[in-house]
Every structure is written in structure tokens, then in C-alpha cells.
Amino acid sequence: MGRYLICSRSPDCPADHPLPAGLRSRALADGMTVSDLSEATWLAVAGPGCPQVLGVGAWRLIGDVYNRHRPAVGRIRTEDPHDYEKKMIARFWGRYIGVRLDGTGRLTSLLRDPSGALDCVWWKQGPLTLVASDVPDWLAAAASQGWRINPARVEAALHDPYSTSGDLLLDGPAALLPGTLQDIAGEEPVTLWRPDWIVRGAAPVTDEAAARSLREAVDETLAGVVRGNGALAAEISGGLDSSIVAATLAARGKGQVRLWLNAWGPDATADERPWVEILAAHLGVAATSVPRAVGRLTEDMLDQLTTGVRPGLAALDALHDADWARRFAEAGIDAVVTGKGGDSMFIQxxxxxxxxxxxxxxxxxxxxxxxxxxxxxxxxxxxxxxxxxxxxxxxxxxxxxxPNPLIAPRxxxxxxxxxxxxxxxxxxxxKRRQILGLVQGCGLHGPSLQTRVVSVIHPLLAQPVVEACLVLPAGQLTLGRRDRALARQAFGDRLPEAITARRSKGEMTAFYGHLIADGLDVLRPWLLDGRLASMGLIDLDRADAALTREALAWRGGYVDIMTTAAIEGWVRAWERRLPGA
Known part of the structure; x- marks a missing residue:
């Protein structure tokens, strides 16, 4: 996943000031490419999927930017003080942030696209305004003065993991919400886009028109992915959502896909190979099925769950994440395309x-x-x-x-x-659950071991698809009879009937249960003797009872345990980064 850092000097800061000069040197040492946006502002970028710069009026859009096929700019009132920015958001989609400079070349405003696929964290440090997609160790060491872990937000994240894609768990830097504009002068951010606005602005359409709109949105998104990236890999699980993405990708850029990859689990419920073979034969592609990575959890793996400014909830299965990162690197892949997000957007x-x-x-x-x-x-x-x-x-x-069985009352x-x-x-x-799924989907864009080597793209969470699904009632998306029924109808001619008619779904519960059970010798001290426990956020008696083989066999709880472990790792990492905090 591409990264960026923007550094803008205040008027009283000379060009040779040691802080911006030192940051520039560290960015270059980190493998980033540095260029000047103006005399007072520079931009550093790095890959994979290195962010590009596109000028649009007074704005410079940094990231991946694509034109919408049918931008809905006519619905935006010209008397709106931010009508230009709203029309810009309607005209383009992708993974980008926008920056606007004043006449002296200094940063005055920020904007983040509605998908939330590229993070935007900003703060002021001495005479500088800094904006970044993430905060690696060297940047935290050089420019995190005055930052503190916020215990109340850490607690909120444990009780409501969806909140981690909103405000940061830190005091000091601020995160710009997707679809929001921020004036650097210090005013409150201005909301330009919200999912409920799209829902409320919907007009009724026939089922045929609704199916057509879904198909066009997915086609538009995958066309952009094919055009904007090099060698591709497609993640195919055997389920409906990844099959829709794979079928559309096969129709638009089959020759560009170097790897059609599936991972199968050790038991029948986690083995999707029969469905993958049906899909691959229908699409005329060669699927590569590999066993899901197995092994024992270690503290190093738990540390790897948290690689950035937010808790690393995008890759709770560290073994799988590391295995696929290695496979993509060996195959020379530039970007991998998934079907994640389809459950929420298509309604399941x-x-x-x-x-x-x-x-x-x-x-x-x-x-x-x-x-x-x-x-x-x-x-x-x-x-x-x-x-x-x-x-x-x-x-x-x-x-x-x-509720999470490990945590103390709020x-x-x-x-x-x-x-x-x-x-x-x-x-x-x-509809509320669909929006909740969209919030959760924003967290899927976070850093992981895979994003260090390839761009990880979730087309079903891209703006064209999201908006096409939000405007349709839940009853229409299900056709009033079953999950994702409209999507099944819209893509029925591209998929084998066995996939569109399928009622079952792959299940990894048993696989993860064994993984957790075999890793209890590491997880128990990690959580029972960790920083969350010392902050009073873990219910030690309940956690002690939950972290046993017997409790896992009866009640499961993989996601709760690994989410808590990831937040524990995040607190430990930032206490190391902020030793005085």
C-alpha cells in the first residue's frame, strides 16, 4: 500500500530549519521519493502502489484517482460554500487525499476521499504542519512531541472495535474522517459526504435498473483497478463476493492477473476448493489453491499485528498474512484484489x-x-x-x-x-447494519504484512459500489427473499449456477479455534499480564476463564481474543514509541 508524508513550513520557519531538513533526510533514508509541491511544502511517497499527484483546480489529489462514468454533480447546490469540493468528490473516486496550498505555497486545507482507503493523519510540530498516511518509528521519534495514549479511546476500541477507523487512540495527532474537509487554521472539519446522506437521497428504481446499477458500478471499479495497476492477483474464496470480483476481473483484465489464489483450511468446512474449481473452470483460469498457513503463535507475531498508527485489525491471522505476503512477493505481484465488503454492501x-x-x-x-x-x-x-x-x-x-468476554465494564x-x-x-x-459494515470496512484498508509488498484493493468497498448499494433499499438488495439476491441476479450470466445458488459458506471457526487453543501459552500472559490489564481494562477473572481450551471449545471467541491481543500490542508499541508519555 502506498505511503506519503507532507511537510509544510510556517512563514517564520527558514528553509534550512533542522526539523524539516531532518525529516526530509529520514524520509529519503526510509526509501521514500521526495519532491517539492512548493518552496514551503514537500511531499514524500513510497510504494507499493506509489501515490501519484493530480492537479484539480486549486487542489492536488495524492493517491489513485479515477474519473466517475456518471458523476452525480447535478444534485449539488451551487450556493453551497463547498460545492466545488462536493462536486470533485462526486466526479472522482479512488484512494486519495487532497491538499490545497495558499499563495505562499503553505498548506491550508486537507480533504479525504469517501472510501477511507488511504488514511490521513495530521498534526503540528513546532513550525511545521505534517500530514501522513501512517506514522513509522522514525517519524514518531522525530515528530511526536506531546503525544499521549488516550485510555478512554482505548477502552472504547475494546468495547466497539468499529471505532478504531474513526478517531485515533492518541492525543496529539488528528485523523481526518473519509469524505471530510479540514481547514488547517483550526476550524472544525466540514463533512462533505456521509453514507446516510446517500441513503436519504435515493429515488426508487425497478429491480432491473437496480441490478444494472450494481453491475455497472462493479465494472467501473474493476476497470479502474486494471488500468491503474500492473501485475494482479485475485483472492478467490469460493464464495459469492470474491466470485463476482474474479468474474469481472476475468472479463476486463484476465491477461493482467498473474495469480488466482485460494487458501484452504484443514477441515471440510474450511476447504472451498470444490467451489473454486467450479469457478475457475467457468472463467477459464488456472486457480492456485494452497493450504492455509499453520503454526504456533509467538509474541513476535502478536507484535506484528500492530504496524501503524491504528490497531492492526486488518490482519488478525498473522500466519496467513505473512504467508500470502511472501507468495505475492515471489510472484512479482503489484496489487491483490479481494471480495471483502460484499457481505455488507450486498446485504447479508x-x-x-x-x-x-x-x-x-x-x-x-x-x-x-x-x-x-x-x-x-x-x-x-x-x-x-x-x-x-x-x-x-x-x-x-x-x-x-x-460482549467481549475478556474486558471489564465500561x-x-x-x-x-x-x-x-x-x-x-x-x-x-x-440499513444501519449496512453502514456499520461500511465503517468496519474502512478498517480493512489498514496496514498489514501484505500491504508492505503489494497494494491490497477491496473493489466492493470502493465509492462507486458503495454508493450504488446505499441508494437501494435492503428489501431490493435481497429481492425480499434471500441474502445478496440482487447481486446474484446482476452477475448471474458471469457465474456458474452452482455459485449463485449456493446457500452454504466456508467456515474457519474450527481452524481458528485450534490456532488459539495451541497459542494459549503465549496469549494468556500477553493479555492477563499486559498493559490493558494494568490499565484496568481487562476483567482478569473472566479473561482467565475465557482463555482456556474448555471455554474455546464451548464458546469460541477467536475475533474477540485476537482483537484484544492486537489492541494490547498497539498499546505496548506506542508506549515504546512515547517513553515519556
């Missing part, structure tokens, strides 16, 4: 929440619709259960199925959730 599961959304739209007429018995049958519930939940006006599914209740999850109570539960 098609559960009670989908019918509650429909009831909110249609009122009691929904009780007479074909959707009620169809969804009841799909969920193996009675029609009375679905109808009863819909009539309970304030019912909503839980964002997190069950002490700081005043830490806000991710801004995209605020003020959306008027939306139905299925």
Missing part, C-alpha cells in the same frame, strides 16, 4: 431486519407482501415472528452479537461512536 444476512426496513417503508401493506413469507422461510421463522418484530418500533439487531461512556453511526436512528435496522 437477509434477516428480520430486512423486513423491519420494508415495514418502515410501506407500513402495514408490508404484512401482505410476498416478502414476509419468503423471508420467514429463508430464516426458518414463522411469519408471526417477523411481523411481531416489525411492529415493535424500536427493535434493532445488536451491532455486536455478544467506565467512560461519553466517548462518541464513529460519526457515521450517529444520527441514523431514523433508518431501518438493515
Amino acid at each position: 444476512p437477509a434477516d428480520i431486519g430486512v423486513f423491519v426496513d420494508l415495514y418502515r417503508e410501506r407500513g402495514r401493506r408490508a404484512l401482505l407482501s410476498r416478502t414476509l413469507p419468503d423471508l420467514a422461510r429463508w430464516n426458518e421463522r414463522s411469519v408471526w415472528t417477523l411481523a411481531g418484530q416489525a411492529l415493535r418500533r424500536h427493535w434493532t439487531p445488536q451491532a455486536i452479537d455478544s 467506565r467512560h461512556a461519553d466517548v462518541p461512536r464513529h460519526p457515521w453511526l450517529q444520527d441514523i436512528e431514523d433508518l431501518g435496522p438493515a
Whole structure:
């Protein structure tokens, strides 16, 4: 994944000041390419997928920028003070940030694209304004004066991991939210794009038009990926989402894909090779299936979970992450394309929440619709259960199925959730869950061992696809009968029927259960004697009971355990980086 660092001097800072000169030297030593945006501002970039610079009016967009096929600029009012920036966001998509300089060449404003695929962290250090996609050790050592770990936000991250893609867990630097503009003078950031705005601006369309819009959005996104990258790899799991991406990629750039890669687990539920073989034969490609990496957890692996300014939740399976990073490097891959995010955007599961959304739209007429018995049958519930939940006006599914069994009760209740999850109570539960999945998807763009060697791209979380899915009601995305039904219809002619009709899904629970159980000798002291425990954020009695083979066999909890382990690693890493904090 490409990285960048921007350094802009204040008017009273001479060009030979030791701080900007020292940072420039360190950036060059880190393998970054440095160029001047002006006399007062320089930019350092590095690969893989080295960010490019595109001038658009007064803005310079840094990253990967593509033109939209049908930009919806006509909906933006010209009397809006930020109409130019909103039209720019509507006209382009990609992975980028925008910078605007004043007449003296100094940084005045920042902008981040709605996808959140390229992070934007900014802070002031002495006479400098610094902006970066991440904060490696050398940058933290040189320019993190006054930074502190914020215990309340660390606690919030444990209780609500989705929050880690919003505000940082540090006091000092600030993270710009996707779709937001920041005036460096110190004013509050201005929101230019929110997912609920897209939802509320939707107009009804037929199922045929909706399916066409999904297909066009995925085609547009993959066309940009093929055009903007070199040698590609496609991650194919055998499921619907990765199959849609692989089929579209095969239609648009088959010759550019050097590796169609699948990893299979050791038990039948984790072995997707039969589905991958069906897909590969249908697409006329040669799939490479490899066993999922196995081994024992070590403290070094847990340390590797946290490689950046945010907790490393993008690659909780460190063994798999390291194995695929090695395979991509050996194959000379520039970018890998995944199907992640499709569950949320295309709507899975098609559960009670989908019918509650429909009831909110249609009122009691929904009780007479074909959707009620169809969804009841799909969920193996009675029609009375679905109808009863819909009539309970304030019912909503839980964002997190069950609380993390390792952590202590929350002490700081005043830490806000991710801004995209605020003020959306008027939306139905299925739409709220879709937005929640989008927030979670922002975390998938974080650094990992793979992003050190290739660009990791999630097309189903790109702006064209996200907007195409947000404007469609959950009932339409499921066609009122099953998960991701509209996507199955939209791409039915590109996929084998076995894939589009499939009801099951690969399951890695047993695999990860064994991994955790075999690593308890490392995980128990890591968590029970760690920094989170000393901060009072771990419930030692409950964690002691949960971190046993018996508890794992009965209750599982892989994601909770590894998420907590990753946040523990993040705290340890930043305490090393900020020894005086």
C-alpha cells in the first residue's frame, strides 16, 4: 500500500530549519521519493502502489484517482460554500487525499476521499504542519512531541472495535474522517459526504435498473483497478463476493492477473476448493489453491499485528498474512484484489431486519407482501415472528452479537461512536447494519504484512459500489427473499449456477479455534499480564476463564481474543514509541 508524508513550513520557519531538513533526510533514508509541491511544502511517497499527484483546480489529489462514468454533480447546490469540493468528490473516486496550498505555497486545507482507503493523519510540530498516511518509528521519534495514549479511546476500541477507523487512540495527532474537509487554521472539519446522506437521497428504481446499477458500478471499479495497476492477483474464496470480483476481473483484465489464489483450511468446512474449481473452470483460469498457513503463535507475531498508527485489525491471522505476503512477493505481484465488503454492501444476512426496513417503508401493506413469507422461510421463522418484530418500533439487531468476554465494564461512556453511526436512528435496522459494515470496512484498508509488498484493493468497498448499494433499499438488495439476491441476479450470466445458488459458506471457526487453543501459552500472559490489564481494562477473572481450551471449545471467541491481543500490542508499541508519555 502506498505511503506519503507532507511537510509544510510556517512563514517564520527558514528553509534550512533542522526539523524539516531532518525529516526530509529520514524520509529519503526510509526509501521514500521526495519532491517539492512548493518552496514551503514537500511531499514524500513510497510504494507499493506509489501515490501519484493530480492537479484539480486549486487542489492536488495524492493517491489513485479515477474519473466517475456518471458523476452525480447535478444534485449539488451551487450556493453551497463547498460545492466545488462536493462536486470533485462526486466526479472522482479512488484512494486519495487532497491538499490545497495558499499563495505562499503553505498548506491550508486537507480533504479525504469517501472510501477511507488511504488514511490521513495530521498534526503540528513546532513550525511545521505534517500530514501522513501512517506514522513509522522514525517519524514518531522525530515528530511526536506531546503525544499521549488516550485510555478512554482505548477502552472504547475494546468495547466497539468499529471505532478504531474513526478517531485515533492518541492525543496529539488528528485523523481526518473519509469524505471530510479540514481547514488547517483550526476550524472544525466540514463533512462533505456521509453514507446516510446517500441513503436519504435515493429515488426508487425497478429491480432491473437496480441490478444494472450494481453491475455497472462493479465494472467501473474493476476497470479502474486494471488500468491503474500492473501485475494482479485475485483472492478467490469460493464464495459469492470474491466470485463476482474474479468474474469481472476475468472479463476486463484476465491477461493482467498473474495469480488466482485460494487458501484452504484443514477441515471440510474450511476447504472451498470444490467451489473454486467450479469457478475457475467457468472463467477459464488456472486457480492456485494452497493450504492455509499453520503454526504456533509467538509474541513476535502478536507484535506484528500492530504496524501503524491504528490497531492492526486488518490482519488478525498473522500466519496467513505473512504467508500470502511472501507468495505475492515471489510472484512479482503489484496489487491483490479481494471480495471483502460484499457481505455488507450486498446485504447479508437477509434477516428480520430486512423486513423491519420494508415495514418502515410501506407500513402495514408490508404484512401482505410476498416478502414476509419468503423471508420467514429463508430464516426458518414463522411469519408471526417477523411481523411481531416489525411492529415493535424500536427493535434493532445488536451491532455486536455478544460482549467481549475478556474486558471489564465500561467506565467512560461519553466517548462518541464513529460519526457515521450517529444520527441514523431514523433508518431501518438493515440499513444501519449496512453502514456499520461500511465503517468496519474502512478498517480493512489498514496496514498489514501484505500491504508492505503489494497494494491490497477491496473493489466492493470502493465509492462507486458503495454508493450504488446505499441508494437501494435492503428489501431490493435481497429481492425480499434471500441474502445478496440482487447481486446474484446482476452477475448471474458471469457465474456458474452452482455459485449463485449456493446457500452454504466456508467456515474457519474450527481452524481458528485450534490456532488459539495451541497459542494459549503465549496469549494468556500477553493479555492477563499486559498493559490493558494494568490499565484496568481487562476483567482478569473472566479473561482467565475465557482463555482456556474448555471455554474455546464451548464458546469460541477467536475475533474477540485476537482483537484484544492486537489492541494490547498497539498499546505496548506506542508506549515504546512515547517513553515519556
